[in-house]
Amino acid sequence: MALKKCTRFILVQNISNPNVTDDNMEPYHITIFRRSTSIPLLPRLSSANLIKREQQRKFFDCSYLVSKYQRREKDEALTNKLYKLNMHTMRKKSARISMRLSSAFGLSAHTIDERFNFEEQRFRAIDKFLRLFVRNAYICMEALKETFVTEVNVAEDFQELLSDKMPDLVQQFVRSKRLLLENAFTEFCTHMESCVANPINTLIKLFVLPSNLISKRHDKLLDYDSAQSAYEKVKDQQSRQAKQVLDLAKKTYEALNSQLLEELPILYEHSCEILAICLKAFITGHLRLIQHMRINIQYILNQTTSPTVPGQLSWLQIVERFTSKNSSVAEQLFQLTITAKNFS
Numbered sequence: 001m002a003l004k005k006c007t008r009f010i011l012v013q014n015i016s017n018p019n020v021t022d023d024n025m026e027p028y029h030i031t032i033f034r035r036s037t038s039i040p041l042l043p044r045l046s047s048a049n050l051i052k053r054e055q056q057r058k059f060f061d062c063s064y065l066v067s068k069y070q071r072r073e074k075d076e077a078l079t080n081k082l083y084k085l086n087m088h089t090m091r092k093k094s095a096r097i098s099m100r101l102s103s104a105f106g107l108s109a110h111t112i113d114e115r116f117n118f119e120e121q122r123f124r125a126i127d128k129f130l131r132l133f134v135r136n137a138y139i140c141m142e143a144l145k146e147t148f149v150t151e152v153n154v155a156e157d158f159q160e161l162l163s164d165k166m167p168d169l170v171q172q173f174v175r176s177k178r179l180l181l182e183n184a185f186t187e188f189c190t191h192m193e194s195c196v197a198n199p200i201n202t203l204i205k206l207f208v209l210p211s212n213l214i215s216k217r218h219d220k221l222l223d224y225d226s227a228q229s230a231y232e233k234v235k236d237q238q239s240r241q242a243k244q245v246l247d248l249a250k251k252t253y254e255a256l257n258s259q260l261l262e263e264l265p266i267l268y269e270h271s272c273e274i275l276a277i278c279l280k281a282f283i284t285g286h287l288r289l290i291q292h293m294r295i296n297i298q299y300i301l302n303q304t305t306s307p308t309v310p311g312q313l314s315w316l317q318i319v320e321r322f323t324s325k326n327s328s329v330a331e332q333l334f335q336l337t338i339t340a341k342n343f344s
Helices: 005-016 028-037 047-075 078-083 087-104 114-162 167-206 208-233 236-304 315-334
Strands: none
Touching (some): 114 236, 167 208
16 A cells, blocks of 8 residues: 655655664654644654663563552452452463473473572572571570579478578578569560661561562573473464563563562661671570579579689689588488488
């Protein structure tokens, strides 16, 4: 079909102008309308503006995909997911399973991103460590609680047995152990809950959506590999439709992949900073509890020993003093006829 005169003139004029390129060429229908209505030329976009606009478009595409999958994982219940399960979804999932199996057995090519694999490995490692750390922190608090409760029980048993022989000492012993349980240990648990467990649990909850996006990224990678494999196998008359499916799968995969590659390192670095702060808080709380225990034990020890401070003695000297006193009392027991002559 022959071109109209005005159309030929516009095309020749654009081609003959060296400043006109494919990126900033004005569409011929706009040129016709502008000439007929005497509208001035449309502003031309420079190469820098075109690049900036393309980057903004890609950024909005990535953000839209991320928010889209976040909403799905957060809002959709299991019943809604089952309700939306149709033939298209079944075909997609079966294609993913087939691609995963064929890639595992080396029957088909699989796209590998070493940088993403490294970032995902770091993300999984710190996620696992956070869960182990908060679990071990709770185990530590439970073990310490059992220790302090047992010490109170031991002190009460001593009070029941020796209340008539040394009432003041056993009362102070019981009082000090109860104060250690009720005050020092309660302060330690409050500190651990607010400065260690709560920040770590918040961080663990924050890792749920990135983990879901990583899983979704793996699914989209399987879709992309499957579409690429299908595109290579189809005939020429069907390649156009397969090319559209391939382009869409590639665009979705690359958008999720680039977004995760951009933000996973930042998430890892900030998570390490929070983890270091919580570790320092854990050490500080434990040190403070040990100081309370030392003061408590020192107070009781001062009531039962001579003016010589045991802290000035070596461990070997302390053992020798115990052995000497114990042997002196044991010799008196050995004189009784109703007891054995030794403790062996």
